[in-house]
Amino acid sequence: MKGSRPKSTFQKSTFLDRVLGRIGRLDTHGLQTVIERLARERTFLETVFNAIEDGVLVLDEGGRILYLNSATTHLLGLQASLVEGQHISKYLNEVDWEKILSLDAAGGQRIVRHEFEIAFPRPRFIRMYAAPLDGEHEGPSGIALILHDATEARQQTFEAIETERLQALTLLAASVAHEIGNPLNALHIHLQLMERELRKLQRKRAEADAPPDSHLDSATEKLESYVRVAKGEINRLDYIITDFLQALRPRAPKLELRSLNEVIEETAELLRPELENRGVHLALKPAGHLPKVPLDPAQIKQALVNVVKNAMQATGRGGEITIQTGTMPDGVSVLVKDTGAGMSPEQLKRIFEPFFTTKKKGTGLGLMIVQRIVRDHGGRIDIDSRPGEGTSFRIWLPALERAQRLLSGAPQAAARLLPEPREESAS
DSSP states (O other): OTTOOOOOTTOOOOHHHHHHHTGGGOOHHHHHHHHHHHHHHHHHHHHHHHHOSSEEEEEOTTSBEEEEOHHHHHHHTOOHHHHTTSBGGGTOTTSOHHHHHHHHHHOSSOOEEEEEEEOSSSOEEEEEEEEESSTTSSSOOOEEEEEEEOHHHHHHHHHHHHHHHHHHHHHHHHHHHHHHHHHHHHHHHHHHHHHHHHHHHHHHHHHTTOOOOHHHHHHHHHHHHHHHHHHHHHHHHHHHHHHHHHHHOOOOOOOEEEOHHHHHHHHHHHHHHHHHHTTOEEEEEOOTTOOOEEEOHHHHHHHHHHHHHHHHHHSOTTOEEEEEEEEETTEEEEEEEEOSOOOOHHHHHTTTSTTOOSSTTOOSOHHHHHHHHHHHTTOEEEEEEOTTSOEEEEEEEESSOOOOOOOTTOOSOOOOSSSSOOOOOOO
16 A cells, blocks of 8 residues: 555565555455454454453554453553553553653664552553564654562572571581580580589588588689579570571371460460460450361471460560451451551561561571461461551461472481570571
């Protein structure tokens, strides 16, 4: 057709191209046939576009929306009838549209990629591709946009990075246990020998009916005090290293059908004396007729101990911790809610990072252990916290057993550093 743009070299001759070449020779019936054929092609293309999982938008040269498929409406929470003709920046203001539209005017076969996050209708990570509709010629022709929801892929990347980091920490843990374990054991044994010699000295003085010596008695008491302090610090080092190893040494959960209410009650009985000593009230609210789910009672109890101890340390005297169970779609849940100081958004983002802690004596590994245990059960953790309003941890466990995700390459054996057994505790 005279005056029309030449077709690009990679385009094939389409039905529309052939019609435009002889449109002047068509009669009324021929035009009606053409219109019906075009309507069918339009319906076909709309069906194809709406079947695509990625969002597809078409913008005119001014950035106004001409077309969007069904995936776009779900991804961005839009209604097609209300947004057509509106400027794209009204709905996606994270992108420099002026720059993209200038690329359209410049022409050329060029694809621009942008990544950004949206909060509505739900938080998602979007990867956007933009290209001119007619990339062969200068001058504006409009923009085609592809919106890909990369949230899951991004999460998988983060998890892969986390796994690599944990593998590196695991190797470090083995080295730390080897290098520090022997000196700690030696110190602990020699402190025990010192205590034994002090007791022998006191016994011999008593048997010899020696006259009182205030200077000697004072020195003996001081030595006993120093030994107790030294043993306490060694036990604290043992606790830190053991907690470190526990965080990095995964063990497959031994699943059995159990009631979450029973595990909650056992955990409460374990922690109630410490809670009472701190003046924190514990409120149990077990759900009735809670179905049994596959879980490892020991591991879930350990996770709950860590969460409750964190809540206990964040809650002052006179505060309250609530543990409430409930049912959810395809599983059960337990909510641990405290009336403590709460967390800032910055703290909340880093809460599961290794060694991150807001406590003076914390290792920053307790919640990392909780996350690993819940993940190995195929569950998830939701956290809600605001400064001054307390924190809520909700742990969801599935009703059906799922594939367990374990850290590969972790050491299978990491002996305790000190000989005395002790209860596992949260950081």
